[in-house]
Amino acid sequence: TQLLEQSPQFLSIQEGENLTVYCNSSSVFSSLQWYRQEPGEGPVLLVTVVTGGEVKKLKRLTFQFGDARKDSSLHITAAQPGDTGLYLCAGDVRSNFGNEKLTFGTGTRLTIIP
């Protein structure tokens, strides 16, 4: 089973600060997704990265896929309370039947203090 480890598991910072969270694996993924989940709701996709070394920006969020496609990072600039949530990375793997599915990471719970 592929394993995606996210760090830190919990992060609490003041509004306006910058932060980076990480998603690491010993396995290679053909693509990696980042989701955000708010309390009482299901996860919602933020971005998909496909190419090794790829960088994507979504307003104040910057996502990077590692050159070897084994890891990824999410950097948030000037964090705001609305960024609070559980951040999940997910990599795609191929099943025994050849059907691709996602393996989710352990999650980073981010709290932005006003």
Place this chain on the structure above:
Amino acid sequence: DAGITQSPRHKVTETGTPVTLRCHQTENHRYMYWYRQDPGHGLRLIHYSYGVKDTDKGEVSDGYSVSRSKTEDFLLTLESATSSQTSVYFCAISETGGRVEQYFGPGTRLTVT
């Protein structure tokens, strides 16, 4: 928002009883998934379906079975619930497998006493 509903949204049941959770979609997506979410584990795949009557196991399938007789419905059954199956269960759908976006339902909170 993708049309995904889960029922029930909350359930408390006793150890040893059977439980069935339902996921219903209105998007006509081919793939449907059942995950469980527990603190420190993120989301773990239980079973998924890549078409009507076509299913495959995920990483935590022991103690669970699924059925999909129609495109729009995917049922998750706990044959004999145990306390270790207390969790929040999410259904997700996608047009194809792999890297495409998965759309999640609102979740079902199951407590086994």
